Amino acid sequence: xxxxxxxxxxxxxxxxxxxxxxxxxxxxxxxxxxxxxxxxxxxxxxxxxxxxxxxxxxxxxxxxxxxxxxxxxxxxxxxxxxxxxxxxxxxxxxxxxxxxxxxxxxxxxxxxxxxxxxxxxxxxxxxxxxxxxxxxxxxxxxxxxxxxxxxxxxxxxxxxxxxxxxxxxxxxxxxxxxxxxxxxxxxxxxxxxxxxxxxxxxxxxxxxxxxxxxxxxxxxxxxxxxxxxxxxxxxxxx
Amino acid sequence: xxxxxxxxxxxxxxxxxxxxxxxxxxxxxxxxxxxxxxxxxxxxxxxxxxxxxxxxxxxxxxxxxxxxxxxxxxxxxxxxxxxxxxxxxxxxxxxxxxxxxxxxxxxxxxxxxxxxxxxxxxxxxxxxxxxxxxxxxxxxxxxxxxxxxxxxxxxxxxxxxxxxxxxxxxxxxxxxxxxxxxxxxxxxxxxxxxxxxxxxxxxxxxxxxxxxxxxxxxxxxxxxxxxxxxxxxxxxxxxxxxxxxxxxxxxxxxxxxxxxxxxxxxxxxxxxxxxxxxxxxxxxxxxxxxxxxxxxxxxxxxxxxxxxxxxxxxxxxxxxxxxxxxxxxxxxxxxxxxxxxxxxxxxxxxxxxxxxxxxxxxxxxxxxxxxxxxxxxxxxxxxxxxxxxxxxxxxxxxxxxxxxxxxxxxxxxxxxxxxxxxxxxxxxxxxxxxxxxxxxxxxxxxxxxxxxxxxxxxxxxxxxxxxxxxxxxxxxxxxxxxxxxxxxxxxxxxxxx
Numbered sequence: 001x002x003x004x005x006x007x008x009x010x011x012x013x014x015x016x017x018x019x020x021x022x023x024x025x026x027x028x029x030x031x032x033x034x035x036x037x038x039x040x041x042x043x044x045x046x047x048x049x050x051x052x053x054x055x056x057x058x059x060x061x062x063x064x065x066x067x068x069x070x071x072x073x074x075x076x077x078x079x080x081x082x083x084x085x086x087x088x089x090x091x092x093x094x095x096x097x098x099x100x101x102x103x104x105x106x107x108x109x110x111x112x113x114x115x116x117x118x119x120x121x122x123x124x125x126x127x128x129x130x131x132x133x134x135x136x137x138x139x140x141x142x143x144x145x146x147x148x149x150x151x152x153x154x155x156x157x158x159x160x161x162x163x164x165x166x167x168x169x170x171x172x173x174x175x176x177x178x179x180x181x182x183x184x185x186x187x188x189x190x191x192x193x194x195x196x197x198x199x200x201x202x203x204x205x206x207x208x209x210x211x212x213x214x215x216x217x218x219x220x221x222x223x224x225x226x227x228x229x230x231x232x233x234x235x236x237x238x
Numbered sequence: 239x240x241x242x243x244x245x246x247x248x249x250x251x252x253x254x255x256x257x258x259x260x261x262x263x264x265x266x267x268x269x270x271x272x273x274x275x276x277x278x279x280x281x282x283x284x285x286x287x288x289x290x291x292x293x294x295x296x297x298x299x300x301x302x303x304x305x306x307x308x309x310x311x312x313x314x315x316x317x318x319x320x321x322x323x324x325x326x327x328x329x330x331x332x333x334x335x336x337x338x339x340x341x342x343x344x345x346x347x348x349x350x351x352x353x354x355x356x357x358x359x360x361x362x363x364x365x366x367x368x369x370x371x372x373x374x375x376x377x378x379x380x381x382x383x384x385x386x387x388x389x390x391x392x393x394x395x396x397x398x399x400x401x402x403x404x405x406x407x408x409x410x411x412x413x414x415x416x417x418x419x420x421x422x423x424x425x426x427x428x429x430x431x432x433x434x435x436x437x438x439x440x441x442x443x444x445x446x447x448x449x450x451x452x453x454x455x456x457x458x459x460x461x462x463x464x465x466x467x468x469x470x471x472x473x474x475x476x477x478x479x480x481x482x483x484x485x486x487x488x489x490x491x492x493x494x495x496x497x498x499x500x501x502x503x504x505x506x507x508x509x510x511x512x513x514x515x516x517x518x519x520x521x522x523x524x525x526x527x528x529x530x531x532x533x534x535x536x537x538x539x540x541x542x543x544x545x546x547x548x549x550x551x552x553x554x555x556x557x558x559x560x561x562x563x564x565x566x567x568x569x570x571x572x573x574x575x576x577x578x579x580x581x582x583x584x585x586x587x588x589x590x591x592x593x594x595x596x597x598x599x600x601x602x603x604x605x606x607x608x609x610x611x612x613x614x615x616x617x618x619x620x621x622x623x624x625x626x627x628x629x630x631x632x633x634x635x636x637x638x639x640x641x642x643x644x645x646x647x648x649x650x651x652x653x654x655x656x657x658x659x660x661x662x663x664x665x666x667x668x669x670x671x672x673x674x675x676x677x678x679x680x681x682x683x684x685x686x687x688x689x690x691x692x693x694x695x696x697x698x699x700x701x702x703x704x705x706x707x708x709x710x711x712x713x714x715x716x717x718x719x720x721x722x723x724x725x726x727x728x729x730x731x732x733x734x735x
Contacts, residue, residue: 131528134498151524155531157502163717164535 158200287402294354304335324418381405408465432457433486480508578698621658
């Protein structure tokens with residue numbers, strides 16, 4: 001319940017700024033309050049702050065542009081990954097700023113977020129929408145082409161039991177990829193079920209949140225966990 | 239085939255009477271004459287309006303026999319005929335045109351006498367009379383014409399007086415096979431009494447289901463066509479049927495629903511008491527995935543078409559839930575048994591490995607029978623072979639359910655053997671379904687089995703789907719139903735804030 005109080009406080013701060021959509025680092029902070037594992041992400045307004053945060057978070061790091069006007073950060077070439085030194089971070093900062101100025105000149109840019117870098121893993125998508133008929137509904141799918149091309153996603157109404165969450169994961173067509181095939185060990189499906197249930201609870205407990213998109217969520221081998229690498233949260237309007 | 243089918247297994251002498259009867263005579267016999275109605279106004283009671291839809295104390299049918307052509311006068315005459323021919327309770331007929339013999343001219347005359355009102359009127363006339371009818375003390379009304387958004391609001395005025403509104407656009411109305419209540423615009427659609435309740439959003443799909451139920455002699459407890467559902471909705475009806483003793487299985491046919499959470503909660507609560515079978519149209523749209531999830535979480539059994547809905551419901555009404563997925567196929571012919579094994583596989587069921595005791599029990603008596611699974615009895619098998627094999631198999635702890643295949647053609651088996659088989663099946667509590675593959679053979683076998691607790695199918699594929707549903711209900715029973723959803727009312731409350 002402390003978590004709920006903190007989340008509500010967090011949301012009221014955003015609302016005070018008359019915003020509906022959280023920035024990535026805000027969304028990540030919010031879900032981490034709720035106990036959903038996510039990569040650490042902090043806002044740096046300038047280069048020196050970015051360097052300081054990178055040292056704190058530990059190399060290698062990721063830099064992403066922070067702007068309420070930019071949703072798809074890669075599209076404006078506002079993401080730099082695998083930065084392993086102070087020099088890298090400085091260069092990346094300047095480069096991102098230049099790219100954004102070129103591609104989206106009118107965007108209000110707050111700076112960059114400095115985030116911990118994770119090696120590639122199997123990717124899944126976990127989301128939540130408010131369906132007009134059924135209210136808060138949690139979505140699960142395998143990442144990348146599986147979601148975009150195959151439309152291989154599954155839904156369950158929130159809140160979900162453990163059974164619901166596991167059943168939902170098992171129903172995607174590419175489930176075999178998570179179970180492990182020749183050469184690759186099984187993925188940590190329990191950790192995914194955990195995140196799915198927590199997203200469902202968050203949706204039910206805090207109806208102010210009308211949309212959550214954790215894309216991608218990295219899922220590691222069995223017993224190694226899963227972690228949200230990007231997060232988007234939208235609040236109720238009006 | 240269908241001629242034979244319709245004539246032989248489903249003889250309905252009562253129906254013939256309906257056609258041949260002289261309407262005037264019946265009207266006189268059954269009607270409460272206007273002058274006989276007591277002057278004193280009876281006290282108006284309000285209560286459960288949904289119950290009053292199916293178990294009313296007195297029904298008034300409001301129509302206008304003199305109305306110009308259209309569905310309203312047809313519906314009026316059909317509803318009056320239906321009620322006078324089959325309804326065991328009291329029917330009060332209000333003819334606003336004042337032409338029908340023995341009918342009341344004014345709603346006021348039957349104040350406090352009827353709990354259910356049926357509007358067999360045109361749009362305008364029905365709207366004009368809503369208040370009058372509500373004032374007459376009914377608890378529920380069936381509204382058959384359809385309305386636009388604005389006029390619906392006027393209809394809902396009745397709700398303020400505590401009257402529940404079914405419809406609008408509920409032309410097939412309500413039926414109760416036990417009391418003969420039938421407010422339908424269609425005549426002679428009353429199926430035989432049984433345990434299946436049918437809720438249909440669509441009039442036509444509902445009519446098709448009833449039609450099929452009549453043809454196959456499938457027992458129905460109650461029927462309702464929901465129409466536009468501006469007041470009474472799917473969830474209200476599911477809740478009513480889940481408490482209804484005459485109903486063993488609830489069938490629901492829907493498209494889009496307004497309040498999904500209310501539906502889920504009603505389905506889930508009902509599934510704890512009896513199986514619920516759902517047919518939903520609109521699978522091509524993405525949102526169907528959410529409906530599908532909702533049905534799963536609500537422990538409803540989803541089917542693909544009307545035929546499957548009745549196949550599955552019939553099995554669920556007659557047979558216990560299945561405790562596992564291990565099936566035995568018993569057949570007097572090879573080909574159908576192989577197709578049956580394929581069908582099982584397709585539905586995710588498995589073939590049971592028989593206990594040694596079972597194998598011995600059968601082969602000692604009939605050494606010629608190959609006791610594998612499927613168990614093939616051979617084309618010379620008669621009732622006594624089926625009996626012995628069934629007794630052994632049903633007592634086998636490795637067996638969760640049985641599919642009996644009896645081919646009448648291409649074998650020595652005949653219909654009389656079926657009676658003996660049905661007798662054996664009565665004594666066991668494990669799920670059994672019967673397959674008589676083909677056309678006429680099915681009609682003959684079905685005729686013997688239709689009044690027993692064994693559902694009969696004309697193909698192993700249909701029978702397999704029925705077994706699958708029995709297994710699904712078994713799983714639902716095992717599953718600890720999750721608590722009724724906490725989010726049921728939250729979205730609304732949040733919107734208000």
